[in-house]
Amino acid sequence: MPRIAPLAPSEAGPLVRLAYRVMGRRFGSVPEPFAVVAHHRKLFVASSVQELAAEKASTVLPAAVREIAVYRVAWTVGCSWCVDFGSMLMRLDGLDIDRLQHIEDYRTSALYSDDERAAIDYADAMTATPTEVTDEQVADLERRFGKAGVVELTYQIALENQRARTYSALGIVDQGFSTDSCRVPWADPQADPAPSGPAS
Structure with a gap:
């Protein structure tokens, strides 16, 4: 709970x-x-x-680039709910979720493109405290994705930092979305998704 x-x-x-x-x-x-x-x-x-x-x-960036950067933030901060929910969203978008098991080795894994590696590096730099973003890094991202793409990537990484830190602080953990086994405290699995009250 x-x-x-x-x-x-x-x-x-x-x-x-x-x-x-x-x-x-x-x-x-x-x-x-x-x-x-x-x-x-x-x-x-x-x-x-x-x-x-x-x-x-958020429609400028390729979905795979945006979602892998967001996932990296959740993974880095340690928000199990965000990792769980994000995995489900990627699966529903038709993205490869098996490669998420190799996120720690993204720099050397052939499962990640150069654009994705650049986005993950940026996510890491933004998530660090204090931030470690450089002028060169932003210039590289602009060459890859354009100004609007950099803004979108920055916004999404910052938004995931907000989510992950908020949910972690409140003790909210994985809910089973990535395995299609969802739960909420008041829910009866056979009932309407929004029942009228808590289970007895």
Whole structure:
């Protein structure tokens, strides 16, 4: 269980219950981070809008480049929920998820392209504290992806740092999305993805 218990549908207002239903239908289960953030309705709305807008706007980079950089951040920070959910999204996008087992050896693995290696290096430099990004690194990325591509990559890496650090701090762990075995504390596997209350 996370450090703050998810907000059960029976305790949520109409807007949050509707969001639970939509997310449950889309992903097969309500993502636990959303159910925890739902305790703060305004931030729940803000984060949901941000996620949806970022998803719709991020179309400049090749999906494989963007997603491997995001995955690297989750892996580096140690957010098991983000690793789990990100693996599912990559699988649904038709990307190769078997190579994720070799993310530690990306510099030498033939499973990663030069563009992907550059994106992973940038993710590492941005995720370091303090950041270690160089002028040369950004110039190289601009040659590869253009100005808009660099902005998109930077935004997505920063967004994943926010997610991974938030979820890790709140004790939210993997939920089984990558194995199609999802759960939320109140869910009955045979029930609607957004049941009316916690299980007894």
